[in-house]
Amino acid sequence: MGTILVVEDDPRILKALHRLFSSEGYEIQSATNGKQGLEMVGSSAVEAVVLDLMLPGLSGRDVCRTIKQSSPDMPVVILSAISDVADKVLLLELGADDYVTKPFSPRELLARVQAAIRRSKRSRLRPNVSFGDVQVDYASMRATKNGKPVVLTAHEFKLLRFFIDNPDRVLSREELLNEVWGYNSYPSTRTVDNQILKLRQKLEENPANPVHFCTVHGAGYRFVNVPQG
Numbered sequence: 001m002g003t004i005l006v007v008e009d010d011p012r013i014l015k016a017l018h019r020l021f022s023s024e025g026y027e028i029q030s031a032t033n034g035k036q037g038l039e040m041v042g043s044s045a046v047e048a049v050v051l052d053l054m055l056p057g058l059s060g061r062d063v064c065r066t067i068k069q070s071s072p073d074m075p076v077v078i079l080s081a082i083s084d085v086a087d088k089v090l091l092l093e094l095g096a097d098d099y100v101t102k103p104f105s106p107r108e109l110l111a112r113v114q115a116a117i118r119r120s121k122r123s124r125l126r127p128n129v130s131f132g133d134v135q136v137d138y139a140s141m142r143a144t145k146n147g148k149p150v151v152l153t154a155h156e157f158k159l160l161r162f163f164i165d166n167p168d169r170v171l172s173r174e175e176l177l178n179e180v181w182g183y184n185s186y187p188s189t190r191t192v193d194n195q196i197l198k199l200r201q202k203l204e205e206n207p208a209n210p211v212h213f214c215t216v217h218g219a220g221y222r223f224v225n226v227p228q229g
């Protein structure tokens with residue numbers, strides 16, 4: 001098994017997580033503040049990060065953002081007392097792969113970390129994908145259009161990847177929220193509409209008349225991989 005980095009300043013939680021992951025055969029490294037956590041991510045072969053938000057010094061949000069900028073494929077699972085849905089959406093838009101709310105079930109946390117690791121490994125094995133004038137590199141989480149880089153947030157890339165992996169399927173807003181955002185309780189399905197609007201603006205030749213990210217009225221959205229003329 002690989003190495004999991006736990007960034008957490010509560011010694012009781014650190015001890016519990018060390019016991020949890022060690023029992024499954026993982027090597028454990030730990031950091032008690034954000035700065036130390038970033039240094040350890042950059043200097044060792046870490047397979048996943050379990051990250052507390054309330055850290056001394058550098059916040060967990062900033063740590064997550066920095067990790068994802070430098071290592072887009074690194075799985076980051078947030079461990080937090082935050083229960084507000086809007087805050088959870090923000091965390092996912094920063095690039096977090098998942099979150100578990102404190103107090104937490106150790107088995108649930110283990111399952112979510114392992115699922116994030118599996119998704120990351122699958123992404124690294126995927127070839128580059130293209131549609132129209134867009135090229136998508138899964139490994140680096142980057143996209144280009146007509147050869148020019150397109151700036152996508154980590155969460156926009158997750159949504160794009162889910163569309164590409166499910167071509168020609170009608171995807172409801174609820175399914176997209178559950179599969180991409182990863183939760184069943186959310187403020188509004190307008191969250192999906194706003195993100196798809198951003199993808200259209202960045203990747204469609206004519207965002208007002210999209211040919212790839214198509215609306216299916218009354219049902220949701222469909223991704224169509226067709227060449228642009």
